[in-house]
Amino acid sequence: MAAADTSYGSLRFRVATPDDATQIQALVQSAYRGRQGWTTEADMLADNRIDVEGVVGKMATPDTVVLFVADDTGALVACCELAKRSADLAYLGMFAVDPRRQAGGIGREVLAHVEAYCRRTWGARRLEIGVTWPRPELFEWYVRRGFRGTGEKRPFPYDELASGEALRDDLYFDIMEKDLGAA
Template sequence: MADSTASYSGLRFRIATPDDAPQLQPLVKSAYRDRGGWTTEADMLTDDRIDIDGVIGKIVTPDTVVLFITDDIGTLVACCELAKRSTDLAYLGMFAVDPHRQGSGIGNHVLAYVEAYCRRTWGAKRLEISVTWPRPELSRWYSRRGFRETGETRPFPYSDLAEGEALRDDLYFVIMEKELSTE
């Protein structure tokens, strides 16, 4: 079991509880739907990305954690969902960094923590992500961090949109995977 609160490169990590959902949902929405950061999907989707009940659902799902990540003064700066998919595979989703702080290295530190967490907690040897097509800049960011496209794609869940709509009908997920070191 992981520490309830851990520190890594000036960031503090803890496992979110359902009470954290009202803080997490706006962060996720801003990272994915506002035009302030480079990770936006605002040209493809107008929904909220996820609602509070959806965040709570992820928090309470077995073999899943949502990490609540703050800076050294306690301000929420990032979050992500981690799920154990099999004996050696973990999944990283809902990865959000405050758009005003993107490009500052927070994402790199979060990813390093996530990899160590998945190895330590679940014995994961691989980490999987899904990137919405077309997001070449995001795929390149993950590629520079050791992820490779698997050749697998998955359908985009148009029916799961939260309070909005898709602006394109050709979206799907590109699956990427990284071998985790055995450090």
């Protein structure tokens, strides 16, 4: 579903297009596999988090959007994947903030926009995420934003690594959920 540009705080949001896929892939790679920023998984995984074709594939998936988040200069500073999972449940994935700009409030602004988008667009009353274990600092960041652990654990998709390998064989996803209230 395409949407016009919208603003939230100092950020501008729009639904990404395939023309944005290369920029988005580079941002996701730097946030998840680079050595800068607090969200890196480089000590757990030695691969590309996603390739350009994977980003385009997410954009083409029904009931799924990739959001392009820009600062006031138009530069990409964050992105995420949103998917409608059921009548009242949305999923947040591939959430990345430029590592050079992390810890400055961008993630909080993006998350607030995501919640409003999911309520408005899909009528979602709940938002789900999967946090890779062991990432206690990330799990705690989401708890501070109103998410709770559900106790559900999902297997890590070792067979879907974009390229490269896992550096650990004990990874899994802790599933978290946030109540978004009435749509």
